[in-house]
Structure formats: structure tokens, C-alpha cells
Amino acid sequence: MRLLFMMPVIFVLSTVVVSMTSASRAHAITTPEIIQSSLSTQCLDYQLIGICAWLHCSAFSGCRVRTSIRVKHYIPELVVSAYENTGENPWTEMAMLSPPLGNALGGGSARESVAHQHSNTHFKNVDAIGHPSEAFYQFARGFGWFCDSQAQPFRPYFISTLDALAWRSGVPEMAYPEALTPGVREMGAMGDLWSPIYPRSGFVSQTHDYKVAASTAQRAADVVTRSGQPHVYQSLIARHSPNSGIWGPGPVREGDRKTHQWQPLAPNMRMSCSIFPDGGENNQLQDPGDYAWALWRPYRCCQRRGQELLYFTGE
Template identity: 75%
Template structure:
């Protein structure tokens, strides 16, 4: 028998319904495999490769100094596979599911359709994992030739597992008291007239009737956590280093609705070879039972091959 043991900031009735849902036998989940995920990382549309300028380096030795140049490029790199799924232990990425078994307070999942005045309505919960993308190794390899950038993301490394972050992910503590969670209009995902959900508190619970929007919201929240340091969650930060003299200009932390910080590629269900930010149109026809989803998080980099100790100047945006 599966059950939830967690101090939830929702109604007692909603919590009981979610617990009862988690005890019911779950339908067979769809799954995506590692070879399929690697193949999806070859999307030229998501890569969005462009030569944007040159870098000019000063290289000195005991025989004097010379000036050398290298091309400056920009493109996106697949860094994380972010899965958002219904029942604990049922990550749709087949080879990774074993990393998130039911553990301690991280038991069960499901949703509630309870309607009580002045209380949460249609509360849904998603487990969420962010794992290093296996296709990133290819981009690291070709970066050695000076025509592309690399990423610090380590393939298959678990950067965020919601089962290990059970207190914050299942209670919203302490972020339920943050200004972003209390002030309407701050850190909202969606568009005017079609707001999906607030980003804060960054937990697995979303008051939302649409399952795809719920899953996308929790995926966005996980990416928001992982790409920053010092967050009140159990995770491994993915924060690349860079700077002008390194010849490497990494992206800013993920921000909802901002393509200059990230893009999403849907992997499951109905894998695509294109990328976009949320809202991405998937909400129009992608409702699945069980509600298990996965996306690739692509992030933009600018770089040039280092050919000296000092970067004199560079061109391009």
C-alpha cells in the first residue's frame, strides 16, 4: 500500500484524496530510452548554431608575443533531461527510473479534484528529476576542435531528484513565505490571458486543472532551482563559469519565458525535434494517463577557442 507522509500546505481533504489515488494500481507508463534521447539531441533547430564574430588573443612566449584569432560562435547545448511524472519511482526515462524509488517521506503521487470554497482547487502533484543529458558528451567532444562550446553538465548525473528533496518539494517550506509566492504577478509562467502557474513556491504541488501545464510548471521550477546556487533545496547546482578572458560566455540562470536563458524540447510524450519556451502548444493536445512527461533543457552558450593568455577583444553579440 502506498501513501504520502508529508506536511502539505493544502487542505486535509485534498491530501487524503491524493493518498487514496496513490494506492490504486497505476496504468503502465510510457517510456523513453537513452538512445532515443541521444538521437533527439541532434536537432539542428534546437542547436541554433551561428558564427557571430572573432576573438583576438595575445600569446606570449620567451621568443616574444604574437596575436592569434579564433572564431566566435553561439548555440544551444542539451544540458538536462527533466522528467515530471505522476507516481514516485515511475520516471518515464527507462534507465533512470531506479534513481527515484519511493523513499522516506517521498511516497505516492496523484491529484485531487476536490472543490472546497476558499481552499485549493484541483491540486496536482508531480515528482520531478533533472538528470545530465547523455547527448551533451557529443558537444563536449566537438568543442575540442574550436568550432563549438562545451557545457559543465555531466551526462547521467542527477542534479535534482525530488525524492531526496521531499521536505521542500512536498511542503513548499520555506518558499511559501517568499515575496515571489505572495505577490500576484511575480514570477508567473504563461502569457497574459493564459497564466499557467506561479514559479514560487518551487514545489511539486500545482493548483491547476490541466495535467500538461502542471508537469511543465514543475519542470520549469526544477530548472529554476538547478541553475542557481544557494537555493533551499537538496540538489547539485549546474552553474557554468565563464568570463571575457576565458573565451566562454555562459547563460544566465533559467528564467521563465526568456529564450535567452533556455529552451525546452519535448521528449515524452510525442517526441519533437524542435524547441520552444513554455507555453509551447503542447497543452492543446497532450494529456496522458498516467501523466508522465519529459523534456530536454537546452541552454545558450557563446564561446571561442582560447589561443592565448589574454583576450584583447572580440566581435559579435
């Protein structure tokens, strides 16, 4: 199932309206601030790692070998927001994309009646939308110094209000082996389990609000970076075409920096990236609260300078 792409004119109009009506919201983040966050050199982690050798043939000059540099770096592909109340995405300009709709009207959490029971069940809405800085990487790719990806700026890849059946009920994933087998596909460290990844829904049995939000963000990224999942979404499959000089990552997997890393955007922006658990429970907590992260994914690439890639060096 695919999520329909919003028309550019509708997006522009909605941006203007939301900017006027949501400017006073606390802990919100705006598009210019998100673009500024993408200047993080630590998240980018740019490295020259080798060269690519291409066979270039033409009718006039015959065949010869051309070379180009091979680089690796992370790209901010998505802004993933996990928030308490339906229709209140902390990314100000995007809040209008996920209003209360149909069976997705409410939000919030079921609070424990006795504090020491620790039986909270929390719920978060989650939206995954194309990172606005992706336009820069698409432009810079033409100069051969940066990689680009399939991500499109401002495209809604996952809106949990449109995935109400799966996101609010856990159907059918509550019956998957990953959801029924302890120790399989779990996020967290030994002695500090944040949440299982399955079922990939908005409900998390966890007392810490930041861990709840991070768990649902990780679940949404897990869905979006795979195809054929039982959710309503637009898949974002990384480009992996060595013959074209592009080596993209595999699907996002919890705890694996080779597939992704997260940059906190809201409530407090950080110019650094990490994977969960990230220590954000100590300095990012709102209870209850709205959170946003940039999802960065690693790429390797070199500029194509011929019809066939002969060999490449570097990791």
C-alpha cells in the same frame, strides 16, 4: 546542500536492471532516443557570430596575435522529467534513481469532486539529470567549433524524492515575497496563467495536467541553475569566463529564451524547441501522465589561442 554523485559502477548496474524491468512501460523514453533528439538543428541554432583575438607569447617566438572564430548555439544540459507516481521516471534507465523513499512514498493528484469547481491540486515528482549528449559537446569543444558547459552526462542534479521536505511542503518558500505577491514570477500568458514559480514545490493548482507538469519542470530548472537555494540538489551554474572565451547564460527564468528553451521528449518527441507556454497542452496531454523535456541553454564561445583575450566581435 549538495546531492551526492552516483558512482559509475552503480549507474551501469542500475541501467541494466531498469532496462530489463521497465522495458514494457508505456510512454517511456530511452537513452538512445534522447541522444537522437539532440540532433535537432532548430534547437541547436548554431551560428558564426564573429572572431576572438588572442595575445600569444612564448619564449621562442615572442608575442603575436592569433584569432579564432566565435560561435553561439544552445546545448542540451539536462533531461527534466515530471511524472505522476514516485519511482516511475519516464526516462527508462533513470527510474531506479528515484524510488519511493522516506516521506516521498506517494504521488498523484487531488481530484475535484464537482467538475465545474476547477479546484484541482496536482502533484508531480521531478528529476533533473545530466543530458547524455553532453559528452559530445565536451569532446567537440577541443576542436574549437562548439561550446561546452559544466553539465555532466547522467549526473542527478535534482531528485525530488530526496528533496521531500521542500518539494512536498513548500517550506520555506511559501512565505517568500515571490509566492505572496500576485503577478510576480508567474508562468503563462495574459488570460492563460499556468502557474506561479514560487513556491517551487511539486504541487500546482491547475486543472490541465500538461501545464502542471511543465510548471514543475520549470520550477526544478529554476532551482538547479542557481546556487544556495533551500533545496537538496546539485547546482548547475553556467560557465561564464570571457578571459577563457566562454560566455554562458544566466539562471533559467520563465519566458526568457536568452536563458533556456525546452524540447519535448515524452510522451511525444519533437525535433524543435520553445519556451513555455509552448502549445504542448494541445498535443502532449496525458491525464494523468508522465512527461520529459530536454533543457537547452545558450552559449557563446571561441577557442582559446593565447594567454589573453584582446577583443572579440559579434553580439
